[in-house]
Every structure is written in C-alpha cells, then in structure tokens.
Amino acid sequence: MRSHWISRARRAFLKNFATLGGVTAVASLPPAVLQSQAQGRSTSESYPFLPWYTRSQNYKSLKQSSYDTSGGNHDSWPIEAGKTQEVFNQKGPGMITHIWFTIAAESGDYLKELVLRAWWDDEENPSIETPVGDFFGLNLGQNFIYQSAFLNCSAIKALNCYLRMPYRKSARVAVTNEGTRRVGAFYSNIDFQSLAALPEDVLYLHAWYNQATPNVATDKNWKQNGDADHLKNMDGKHNYVYAEARGRGQLMGVTLGIWQNQDHWAGEGDDMIFIDDESKPIIVGTGSEDYFCGAWNFGGIAGATPFAHLYNGAPYILGQERVGGRYVCYRWHADNPVTFAKYMKHTIEHGHANHRADNYFSCCYWYQSEPHLKYPSMAPVHKRIPSVYAVAPNGALGS
DSSP, X not given: OHHHHHHHHHHHHHHHHHOOSSOOOOOOOOHHHHHHHHTTSOHHHHOTTSOXXXXXXXXXXXXXXXXXXXXSSOOSEEEOTTOEEEEEEEESSEEEEEEEEEEEESSTTHHHHEEEEEEETTOSSOSEEEEHHHHTTOTTSOOOOEEOSSEEEETTTEEEEOOOEEESSEEEEEEEXXXXXXXXXXXXXXXXXXXXXXXXXXXXXXXXXEXXXXXXXXXXXXXXXXTOTTOOOSSOTTOEEEEEEESSEEEEEEEEEEEOSSSSOOOOOOEEEEESOTTSOSEEOSOHHHHTTOOGGGGHHHHOOOEEOSSEEEEEEESTXXXXXXXXXXXXXXXXXXXXXXXXXXXXXXXXXXXXXXXXEEEEEEEEOSSOOOOOOOOOHHHHSOOOOEEOTTSOEEO
16 A cells, blocks of 8 residues: 555656646645545545645745845845856755746846856756856847746746756756846746655756857758758758757757848758667657747748747747848747657757758757766857858858
8 A cells, every 4th residue: 555655646746747837836645635545546536626736735835035134125136247146055855946037237138148057966067057048038138028838028027937946955046147247136036845855756957058150051052941952961960959968858848049140031940859869860850930830931021920829939030031030939848748768969950951050049958867968168158149140142151
C-alpha cells in the first residue's frame, strides 16, 4: 500500500507540474485522500469535478521582492554599471512559480544590457544565462504587449514569466548590468513554493541565449526563397542553433527576434531538431512561419498581421520583408515537449537551405537533469544591440 501511495503521489505531482496557464501547483495528499486509499479508491476518481485549487495543498507560498525593508516606498534596487544585483536566494527544496520585473533605466538598450542568470543546487555554471529582454520574449530589445502560456508583457513595461523552476537544495537568481549607464530602479517580485521534497525525476529549467549578427548565407541569390529548389540542406550543418544540451530532458520552446539585412521574406527556414544522434536531425519541419504555427509569410509584405496565442505567436511585426524589417516570434512545445535521453540540438534554417543573412536573436528553454553543458560566452553588449548590415549587390555584407 505504501509503494502504491508513493507512486500515485509522484504521478499527481508531475501532472500538476505540467499543467499550463499559470495555475499549476504541487499536488498534495490530504487526509481525505489517505482515507480514500484505505477504502480502495482515489479521491480524484471519486471527485473528478474538483479542480486542484479547491484541495488542500502541502506547499508553503512565499515571495522574495525588492520591497523597501525600512517600511518606506523605495521598493526597488538601483544597479550601477558593471554591478550585479541578487534578486533571489533560497535554501531547501522548492519551486519558483512566477517572476515579475519592471525596470527604469537611463539607457534605451537596457533589455539587452541587463543579463539574467540562475543557478540551481549550488551549481558552478548558471542554468539560465540570457539578456533580460530575450528571456521574456523581447528579443529585439523593444517593449511591446503580448500574452502567451508562459511569458507575457503587460502595460507598461511589466515582464512576467510563469515557467516553473524547481530546485532541490538551493536557488539563486541575479541580474548584472553590463551596460555603461545606471539602472535607477529595478523592481522585482518572485513568487515561490517551499516544499518538503521533490520527486527524483524532476528536472531543472535551462535557458540559453544565442545570436547571429548576421547569419552566414550559403548562397548569394538571397532574393529567391521559396523558389530556390536548387539549394539542398540534408544535414543541418549551417543551421542557426537555438540550443545544444547533453543529459536527459525535454525541450519546451523558443523565442526569436529577426532583424532583416535583406529585402523579401525572411522565412522558409525548416526547423531541425537533433535528438540523441548528432549526425542527423530526427524532427524536420516545413518552414519558419510553420514552426511558429503561422502561415504564408504571416500575411505577406502588404498584410502581415501580428498574433499572440497560448503556444505560438509573432506578436511584433514591423517593416516586414524590407531591410530593417523586424519579427519577434515564440513557440512553446508544452502540448508535446520534445524528449531526449542524452543529447539535443535545436536548430532552424535561416531562409531555405540557409541562403539568407539576416540577424537572429533567440532564447531557448528546456528542462534537463544536471550537470549541463557550460554555455558559450555571450556576445559583448555592443554586438547584442540589433542593427542593419549593408548588403552589396553580390549579397556580401558590410557593417
């Protein structure tokens, strides 16, 4: 009976851990459950109409924030240029359930200059390392309002994340100002749950930033995209890489900003995911717009329409299909997280068969066991700021 109870408890935890829409919690087994078990039936089977939040829970709700400890109204931290502000530090098992930031900074590029890092269980290398803007889906360093299952940006300049972040022994989150100007006010609220323990198979959130400024084109005829049938790409060797991981886990999603260096449609790049085999992709899609669950250039040069849904979106589109055109997209795999046993590399073509040379800025999110690969060094601040590269008639690029 005890092993059966533990098995049911673990399944209940994982079911609630995977629930979406910002309403998950760690499931508990109140006395009514134990009584029902003794009677040979489960409470969930007896009362399937009761949502989890009407049931007794076994976690303790807590918050760490930037509130004024003197009792005043200065509820934020300044972060001087080159300095780091710790925004969360907790010992013992638990899970971050929500992060909210809003920032007042002297620099207009603060979303690229501020870097978010998180360490789980006293690890040496951070599991999350990305500019703040990219982590919250603002990959081009500009604020806009949108809503998705795990990230949203609210008026005015409010950043929200609902991705669950479990840890067994400790958690530490910090923000570093890598810019040259002062951040006058960094407001933070981080909600979390203190727990007695976590199941053995719970995984840790990882987030990796990458960029290509620009991508290296494999063909000079960048005007042809959908009609460039002479271009072939079977192995994904020159694809843009969202993330690479070793260990056991599952891919959750990506955010991507595209800043065009060339006219015409920037898409048609097939998503290619390598799973436990580094020689060839196992999952291959049909085009960038399709991967983000849109279609037909998101509406084309004259009618592209921003959209933001639960698991997919392109909420920011400006000057599409022209030099300087901008797209910000996201895709969540929460309907079917892409599992891997030992290796994962998530990639996408930049244009059909990688023949375009646009700028990409991305953040990839996945859960995995520790230890994880140490991330490559992040590009310096001045190279993280989106800009247009001049394109010569032969397709060559110059700054």
